[in-house]
Amino acid sequence: MEIYRLENLGCANCAAKMEQKINALDGVKHASITFATKQLRLNADDCKSLLPQIQKLCASVEADVKIVPLSTSVATGNSREETEKSPLPFILIGLFLFVLGQVLSHFGINDIICKVIFLVAYVILGGQIVLSAARNVVKGNVFDENFLMSIATIGALAIGDFAEAVGVMLFFRVGEFFEDKAVERSRSQIMEAVDMRPEVVNLVHDEHVHEIPAEKAGVGDIVLIRPGDRIPLDGIITEGESRIDTSPVTGEPTPVGVAPGDAVTSGCVNTSGQLKMKVEKVLADSMVTRILNSVENAAASKPKLDRFITRFARVYTPIVVAIAILTAVIPSLVTGDWRHWIYTALTFLVMSCPCALVLSVPLAFFCGIGAGSKRGILFKGGLAIEALKSVTAVVMDKTGTVTKGNFIIQEILPATGFTSEQLLTLATSCESHSTHPIAVSIVAEANARNIKPKTPTSLDEISGHGIHAILPLGEVLCGNLKLMEKYNINTSAYQANTVGSEVLIALNGQYAGSILISDTLKDGAKDAVTRIKGYGITTAMLTGDSLDSANAIASSVGIDTVYAKLLPQDKVDKLQEIRQSKGSVMFVGDGINDAPVLAGADVGAAMGSGADAAIEAADVVYMNSSVSSIPDSIAIAKLTGRIALQNIVFALTIKIAIMILGLLGFANMWLAVFADTGVAFLCILNSVRILYLKK
Secondary structure: OEEEEEEOOOOHHHHHHHHHHHHOOOOEEEEEEEOOOOEEEEEEOOHHHHHHHHHHHHHHHOOOOEEEEHHHHHHHOOOHHHHOOOOHHHHHHHHHHHHHHHHHHHOOOOHHHHHHHHHHHHHHHHHHHHHHHHHHHHOOOOOOHHHHHHHHHHHHHHOOOHHHHHHHHHHHHHHHHHHHHHHHHHHHHHHHHHOOOOOEEEEEEOOEEEEEEHHHOOOOOEEEEOOOOEOOOOEEEEEOOEEEEOHHHHOOOOOEEEOOOOEEOOOOEEOOOOEEEEEOOOHHHOHHHHHHHHHHHHHHOOOHHHHHHHHHHHHHHHHHHHHHHHHHHHHHHHHOOHHHHHHHHHHHHHHOOOHHHHHHHHHHHHHHHHHHHHOOEEEOOHHHHHHHOOOOEEEEEOEOOOEOOOOEEEEEEEOOOOOHHHHHHHHHHHHOOOOOHHHHHHHHHHHHOOOOOOOOOEEEEEOOOEEEEEEOOEEEEEEOHHHHHHOOOOOOOOOOOOOOEEEEEEEOOEEEEEEEEEOOEOOOHHHHHHHHHHOOOEEEEEOOOOHHHHHHHHHHHOOOEEEOOOOHHHHHHHHHHHHHHHOOEEEEEOOHHHHHHHHHOOEEEEEOOOOHHHHHHOOEEEOOOOOOHHHHHHHHHHHHHHHHHHHHHHHHHHHHHHHHHHHOOOOOHHHHHHHHHHHHHHHHHHHHHHHHOOO
16 A cells, blocks of 8 residues: 655646546555545555556646655645645736726627627636647547636636626635635634654763654664653653643543653644653654644544545546536527527536536535544544444443453451451462453552562462462462352351452461452443433443442443443453444444444544554544543534535535526626635535634
8 A cells, every 4th residue: 555645736637637647547455545635545456656647647638647656745745725826816816807897888898808808807717627628629538627617717708708707707716715715714713733743852872862854763772852842753751751632632631740760742832841752653654744644544444434425426426417418409499689698508507517526525524533533532434423423322331431340449348356457467478479451459558558468388370269378477369259269268258249259267267358350430430321322323342340339330321231241252242232233333442352342333533542453443533532432422422424414415406596597588697606715615615623622
């Protein structure tokens, strides 16, 4: 797969035509052109050898388009504004001459002088368009915007409507100018938000600081990060303390404290102290590049609605052109009023360009992807957004999704004759070398209380039961109820707790007490579930934990249904059951064992703090690992879907309405131009609303 940038690409419909032609070439496995990012993604046997042919094809559709390797375009910073002359001077001169011609004709100045002024204005405004149309006709590309506009306005000149021809061309150029500016602004607004790659880094070498290109920084290099700097690469803090703003990556506004030994992510901002950091990942592998690639890849993944509109556009223009020809001929033969019906047909030609339709859908989904990235939500494509807006059930894993996954001691319950400190000492002595989350929580609590563990002379871990150890204090058992029963310990003083996990402890054959440990809910989990259910979506939880523990968590946040004690394959089976009964299903998880369920769901979403396998398998990634991101992503998806549909309905309704008005004699070419460039501009503005969706 090779990626190229299409410099000077200015037409969404032209991009769709280029994509179709490139895919028809021998040797091309798949090609995708994304108008929103001006990128061509080419999968072919030999991409380089095909480039001249592809360049020729693209130029046959849009003459000024140039194919540039992505690395070259990034390095040179080329953009449409830099490679093309601004049309604004031509528009202003044309406007002046148009107004002059109108004023002179109003005061009865010689008609020939007025027509000459209008012709000069037409050449200034439309000369380039007519030449482009002529070149494209020679290349076999007939039904493009330039050709249709040229035929319509030249037709107006032919029937003597000089002022009309110039006015329509002027209106078209103004509309096209604002349309291009709106597209470019929305594109740059999104890409600037997600492209956080640094140009240079401050490399520390022998106590000296050297500025080097970011791509030259290697793993193990030490870089300096001053207050106010964006963290350039992923790494580990080696010196200094500070607070960092993670909102550019995660969307979370609260600064996070960092100190030596802490991992930091590129894209975040150092807000206070000076830091030194050891590089852990080069630029190509760092988070800033992953986010940018994710957005660009997502934009290239086209939803079904986009593909449908592209196919529809291929038949829409020929049909409207055919209607225009019939309108010019049949009524004229009947009424004899050729001038009126030819003029009406010319308005149809202007409206036959499908640019507003072809542009509106992908731009809406691109804005949806951008809105998500601003909140730390990475959609992996338009298909993910399209599927997410239609989900009827959200199924969540428990640990790491609804809960924080950090087990904490909730209560220490010593039996008669024992103290909390004794109980914690015994448990810590047994668990101090274990990496199990429960063991880690016990050791953490002991450290917080300055309790030192005793070194066991022997330690035996009994699978599924717990630990049998010999300490200076005697024989210790530390585990579950089955371990106590195995060693015939009298546990009549033990009272089972339904919430969390319990560690039972015995010393020298006597029950000493228990420690209650449970996971903690993520902040905002209850509110997030309430918001999800507010969309009429059913909620469920799949977990490998005990039913009592899962029910306690589910009831505290309001989840509808719980399935507990599940193995990874059991989760897949349960997901299919839920899909059969509820419809389209979204699954949210974070563990490596969640990857099969994520892949099997209609929409798979992974917490950014989770395993890489889960993130790779997911359609949506929540960088901030917040439960509130789930309803946020649903809100973005639903708004994106609504706006894409609004754009289609709006564009088609306006075009059809003006066609009907034209047939009835109430519409002119000015309205026809509005139905083309004006509607496209309004669809762009409507799409950009997604970027300003409130949390």
